[in-house]
Amino acid sequence: MEKARHVEDVHRNSKVDQEPFFPLVIIQFASSTKQAAITWLIAKLQASRNEGGAELTVQTMVMPHSDETNKEDDNSMETMLYIGASTNRLLLAAEMMEMKKLHADGRMREVVIHDLQSFQGSDDLSTFFTKGEKQKILLHEIEGVRAEPLDTNIPGYEQIRLYPGKSILKKYLSRGLVLQFYPLHDEEEIKRLGDEWYQYKKVFSEQPLDKIRNYFGEKIAIYFAFLGIYTVALFPPALIGIIYLVTFWKSVYREAIFAVFNLIWSTLLLEAWKRYSSELSYKWGTLNSSSASKIDEPRADYSGDLGRNPVTGNPEPVYPKWKRSCRFYLVSVPIISICLIVAFIVMLLYFWMQAWADSVYHSSGERWLYLTILYTPTIVYSVAIFIMNTVYRMIAKELNDFENHRLESSHENHFILKLVLFDFVNCFMSLFYVAFYLQDRTLLRSHLACLLITSQLIGQVQEAMVPYFFFKRRETQLAHAMKKSENLKQLDDRAEIDKAIQKQAVLEGTMSVYEGTMDDYLELFLQFGYVFLFSSAFPLAALWALLNNVTEIRTDAFKMCRVYQRPFCESASNIGAWQVAFEVIGLISVITNTALIGMDPTVQKLLPSDMSAVNIVLIFVIVEHAVLAIKGAVAYFIPDMPKWVQIELAREDYQSKQALQKERLSAANRKRQELHEISRPRMSSRSTEI
């Protein structure tokens, strides 16, 4: 109530109507969507917050439907909503979202409207928030428009039921009534950012992380920071790889030294990253926001009976934990297990086919024609891996949605777990098979090189060629979009929208959508595995990975800026479950590398010749345990945050406590003063106060 009154205050005190309208996000309806549904959504977006609306500014545009098959004889129209918000609406929402901005004291603090003047950049409130922040706020507000008890279905669609508390926009999206929901790029800003980020002369300079964060949000900035750190960390092992390649130094210690170096290096890399990411997220104000995540709102897709949040007491959908556990253990686990087994069997089939092809080839006298037979298994297996990956991905997504996680973070973590498990089997299991079952070092090296290089080539093609293709296609799209945008008609002309922005919106509607950092991390994860799991077998892996990543950073950057629709900013304070995934690979690589070295006959010759095979194995087991123990100790004793971040956090804590105490004291004094004034005649009664 207090809040609501305050909203009105803010509105009354400002000049809402004088503000020029500037659209920030676009909602594009399907051409088949009924007018009633469109009108209803617009009304919801414009309605005041007290009525469950979002209180936003919406401009509606219509244009002829663009489906080329129907040509001009189809009279259906496409509707696009251009959505913006007044500065005060944004401020209010930012306060409710507990968004952080740079305070005058140099710290990130939660925006508080009545203390706005102490925030940096608050002189001009129209630019106080970056465009990215404004769009993030709008995303939160638009997705936060939820069905009220009386909203039983979407108008015009009897069959699309709504349940109180469900996000309305999400329903429109999942039922295909809304085709797209995207924020607009900022042409000037993106040009400046691109110049600093992916120009060729900048290949060896640092990435402009702060600017990336401002434009794309913390989550994407953290990905690029990790990619950067990881790429730099690849230099030393790549250098060693080159030295080994050039010098032809043949020593039994060669591989062992490299493996030990890599083990230490990967541990230090992951520890250093933890510290660095806590520095970044402290600077960006996202550190420790995880503690607030417990009172986070549920995902917009989360479904359940309407209940109450145990923390805030607010109404929200509630889904019992045992049901989720049932779905997880009785449905997801069995299906995933089957997928893993299938992948494993396909791998066995591949090796079996390969052995058969080898024998046919050799028994045929190694004739040229039979080469086709020799290479068929590999080709078939590559295709099979690709197909399995694609199919599994769809299955994993379905299962994950089915599990109905409440928080975005646990939804994402479970998805990562599913992907990592499968990709581990699908991509690494064949290496384990070659290394420890076939025990064929030469095959291991060639197989590893083959897997690493092909996966990187495919990645590069996907990431460089596909955008090129898109770019080509875009030229025709551009022409088409231009033509379309000529026909744009503004339904509501209270506020005029700049023609250029109208066009921009249509054009960006044709761009492909960035699917999140998941795939990028997965690619790095596989690469990390290829480089570190069997590094003693193929020291050049780091060099290949390095070459790949140096270009990867810049092509990824180009894609982010030029190929994709702008994504909404998301906050993040670290790489989340990926940290665990990388650390597990680090642990496993200790085992694999000690085993590889232990199995090396040249190394075994170094040991006393009267040593039994069992003792040799035991020695390597002991070494492995020692390395694991050291790794564990290093990870335990290196603090996850640099000292200065710890001190800053403690200081913030201390200062807010001090402030709170002071406020309480002055409140108490005020109270006493008031009591004093009221009860001046009977002074003695005061002694009962304490």
Added chain:
Amino acid sequence: MEKARHVEDVHRNSKVDQEPFFPLVIIQFASSTKQAAITWLIAKLQASRNEGGAELTVQTMVMPHSDETNKEDDNSMETMLYIGASTNRLLLAAEMMEMKKLHADGRMREVVIHDLQSFQGSDDLSTFFTKGEKQKILLHEIEGVRAEPLDTNIPGYEQIRLYPGKSILKKYLSRGLVLQFYPLHDEEEIKRLGDEWYQYKKVFSEQPLDKIRNYFGEKIAIYFAFLGIYTVALFPPALIGIIYLVTFWKSVYREAIFAVFNLIWSTLLLEAWKRYSSELSYKWGTLNSSSASKIDEPRADYSGDLGRNPVTGNPEPVYPKWKRSCRFYLVSVPIISICLIVAFIVMLLYFWMQAWADSVYHSSGERWLYLTILYTPTIVYSVAIFIMNTVYRMIAKELNDFENHRLESSHENHFILKLVLFDFVNCFMSLFYVAFYLQDRTLLRSHLACLLITSQLIGQVQEAMVPYFFFKRRETQLAHAMKKSENLKQLDDRAEIDKAIQKQAVLEGTMSVYEGTMDDYLELFLQFGYVFLFSSAFPLAALWALLNNVTEIRTDAFKMCRVYQRPFCESASNIGAWQVAFEVIGLISVITNTALIGMDPTVQKLLPSDMSAVNIVLIFVIVEHAVLAIKGAVAYFIPDMPKWVQIELAREDYQSKQALQKERLSAANRKRQELHEISRPRMSSRSTEI
């Protein structure tokens, strides 16, 4: 300043002088301490806080010196200070210390003087704090009296220099000017507690943890809670041990089943304890107080140049980290390494002597007289272990003090690390030697049984007999103390002290001092190791441990209540570094048990006979890694806090945020109101406010 003014307010508003004086803690000076030093300390304790004093109520008593050698011809007197504080002084200090009490809403909240009426039990302020809490407050305040810049030395002692910021009382204690500083028992309370805790009919009932916590503080209560949980958890393995003993079931799976059960059981025990301790500490208001520990005050013994606390900005001693690292790596690490090596060599000597004694015994025709030679090495080794333990403990304490840790917690953790490392070598290394070097299962069993049972016997003797001895000695002491207390003379008779309490203080001054939970945990740690490290070799270990602990709980309880001086209450939210120590033992026990089972010839016979020795080893290595992975996954996926505690914490967080926001809003409204009233004539100026 604000604070200081408030103090005076509190003082003025209450009836300080009418409050009866009740002594809570005692300071006993040495008889040789010069009067100037005594007078100065008393003045400091009584001086107002603005003058750097503690503002406490102090009564001075003197009595003839009790050293029996000097008899009555020595005229020197012993001085004892009986210290108490007014209720308001206690309240104020509690607020400054952020002490938590039960709020009307059922939560533990920090005491806020102006909101006192919302705390439970605040109707009678004299009993609002328990005696234990009052003593804890006094400890904090008395130790918190620090030297001011002008205090260069202790009056009467030119050579005892003081540095600004150093705790004065600590200096008196370390220089022997103050003999003892202890709180007084509460006779009624301790009788009630004892009846519920250690009476024989209560052996199988739960411990009264809440009451223990109220009387002895969270740290001791947490120890007894852990001891209780651990003892209960020993029942199942002890039962299996009995079944094995009785049934004589001879199967090759026997040991394997038991070992696997124990591995799972120890993991679950430690995870369950983590959850249980977070429940307890949530209930007691100490959970998450660790986050505040970063702004904790330095230990009273901490020394360094006077600088500023980076968090609070207050002056305090500062000791650079690199110096501490130097001391740690250049002094502590080498000395400890030498100690470890010495312990290891002594162990080797023992086995060498034992082998020699065996051969002499056998070659002598196993004659009766030579039995003495057979048992000499074991006796010598036991004595050597005892001596090494005692010596090492002194060394470790010196080194730890020398390292000069700032926080009590890190001081303690480093001491635990030192003790655990040495005791691991001193107590467990001989078992490893027998198990894996000599590979003698029979010897391992007897050696383990011998170590476990003797260590428990020694423990029981120390803990049951020594108190008995003390009790005997106490009777003469009692008589002596009685005689002494007859001669007590109150120097300052503003407030009369009850004669019974005068006597109690003298009597408790003769009781022995409880040295903290360190030894108790160390004993449990060693026992945990004996039970779980080689459980497949000696299944009866759990039974012995169980029998020991069932009596241990009650004798420990008796000691706490009747034998020792009352300790000051200390807060704790968990068992700290001990959790890690126990978990490491859990990890190592996976390795030792798999190895033991793998080495068992009867188990090896189960495997296909054509399997090579290397493959057998590899199978067990794989099994071991699988068990470790499962253990890791279990520990990772079981949340450290029960769901309800998480929700409660989140709710607290949410509510305090809501309250803060509300307060800010109303402050803003007030401000606006004021502005409005001031600037009523020029209304338009308000639009610039936002």
